Amino acid sequence: MDFGGNLWLIVIAAIVVLIVAWLLLRPRQRIQLGDSTPLRPHMSNPRPEAEGRGLAGEAAAATSDVAGEIIKAPVHQALAGGEARDEFTRIKGVGPKFADALHALGYNRFEQLSRLTPEELDRLDGQLGPFRGRLQRDRVIEQADYLARGDTDGFESRFGKL
Template structure:
């Protein structure tokens, strides 16, 4: 009788140990699955945040090119209206540094007149001989008749015809003396690189939007070729 009870007790202990081990394994498996799901969710959240930051950056660049100020997102607890905030910081809303206007060159007049007669030594003064009348030189005659105005051609078209030029880029090019497509089309590689370095926050746009290639089509008057590559004007 005692042996039977001992065997039953041993069997019960074995069953309890097996059940406990099974439950422990299930718990560990569930914890592992939950940890994997958490890692996946974190990675997905990081990707979404990167996409959102990149999208905001592209929107800000496009708005800056078009000259439209971007409105920052409202901060929690901010009691000021959006119009008041944009009025307080117009430069910060645009997010684009303003290029300083070049200082105009100052010319100092040079006095080319001879010394006054009173400053000369009267003892050594020479008599003034009347000069013989001079005939007008061919250069003087040509200067008196203005040259006829040069007829404008396709190369004299404004740079605003180029795709990808907003008002701010156009204004910066005008400050640098670039106003026609012919000037862009005539740039060498070194000149294009030097001009691109002067564009500030718009650096790299010349190569990305293929300004020189566009300008060469337009300067040559090849509108059909331009539209076949870059779309309708």
């Protein structure tokens, strides 16, 4: 076995391994934005979740859309543009601006509000800005549950006349 002839191959292989390791393991540049950094349009307003349910909800909505097309069933309401919206101002404590804030975050139906989990409720509450805390204080979720079910008698007995 000729060690001198293989030495060049070993050195070249070691150099290649070192270069690949350096490319894969080198420290990445981390950028920290300060408070005075101007925000670009794609940074200032994150796209609201269309369904209000995160990635799993988006996947479920897409699946129901495709399945609905296959079996010719209207399984999903139209979203952007011609979307049906419930009148959130029927809820006690929700005015036009608060309703617009909920619509801007992708919530358009009483049913969407009534099905919020505690984690989603906290996330939504954090996004409401000047209306923070109003969902719990005015019992908006409970009111939306009555209105989603169409139980106006139960709503009026609990919260007063509509």
